[in-house]
Amino acid sequence: MQKSHPVLESQKFEPEVTYFEKVLMFGSLMVAPLFLPIVLWRFFQQYHKNYARGHQYQLLGALLGGMYLFILMYAFLITFSGLDDDQRTQQIITLAWKLGIAFIVPAAILTMVQSHHNSQFYKLAKEYEKQFYKGIFALEAIAAEVKQPLSRVREDLEYLLEHKSFQNGIIKDGVVLLDNGPTLDQLGMNVKASDRDKTMPKVVSCSGCGAETIIETDQPVECEYCGSVLNTA
Template structure:
């Protein structure tokens, strides 16, 4: 069974738009609220693009408001231009950098989503540690990312329990402890290349499905 892959694009919530709108009313408060908004979610790959984009637009709004203030306070156009140039360097340069960083973060996460999709739907990997090796991510990041994919219906309905991804529609048989899955005489061997474990019979040679290292019982 496969699920059509929804293209990922980080989006603002109503609260994010409220923060951006607040910038044009009282930008110092908007900057503080935006900071508290992004700190708890920065560890989530799915929010990094949104966080950078949110801060970018808050900085842009701050630039617009400060420009208006300088325009009203300046006695000459030359004075306004000098003050506005300094403010542009302080705020508009970070705006451009943050918007570029947002696009890069979304692009990186889209690539990571395709890796997860291939690992789960095609290779049928179920152990978080194994998926983490394939994606080159920490297990905690993998758990957050897979929960996001399940929530957004990028994967079939399932849940993660004890380091195992349980998707009933893909894995009809319940996951049993490793010992009960082994044939008599077989044993679980750790790969010397990547550390993944695999079940192998006595005197058998098997290629590790994660890194290609030859494993000998």
């Protein structure tokens, strides 16, 4: 049985290559100049998404690799076709070195950039999980905690909640509902109970004279015996 390649932690949440992207990579190998604008359009269309950014650098790197091979094949079959075998081989080797600087070196740099963005998104995905463990499921609250725009948080979680390496769930009414987590009704009850606890009367002991006073508000009040300020905090 064929062994699967180990997946690095930073690549854990990387998007899978779609059929359309496979066509782009194959096309860049066969007719690179024709597919260049399509790949660039795809890159800028997807770049704003946190989860797709590293993946788009991977496609750009594949495009550069495809262009490198395309030019070499074109030169071998057409440009240098009139030369004898030794001259043809020598010209191809020289061209390969020159093109390697122009295409392969940038492709290697793009691979490092891809790894960097994948690592950043992996850390962000773990931050989302941390919010779930803290009992935070509302998108607005999660966005405030992870310091991301609300629209980005929604995009990220819509993607992650369907990913095989993340917890499964859905987003409903601005709240994340995990398959193994609390329901929307339970979350609503928790919020109501929390609000109710804030408004319930509390007995507070005065630090000045020791007298106990019932406070029915979260605003500071004066002790009726010594005038000290009392609050429920």
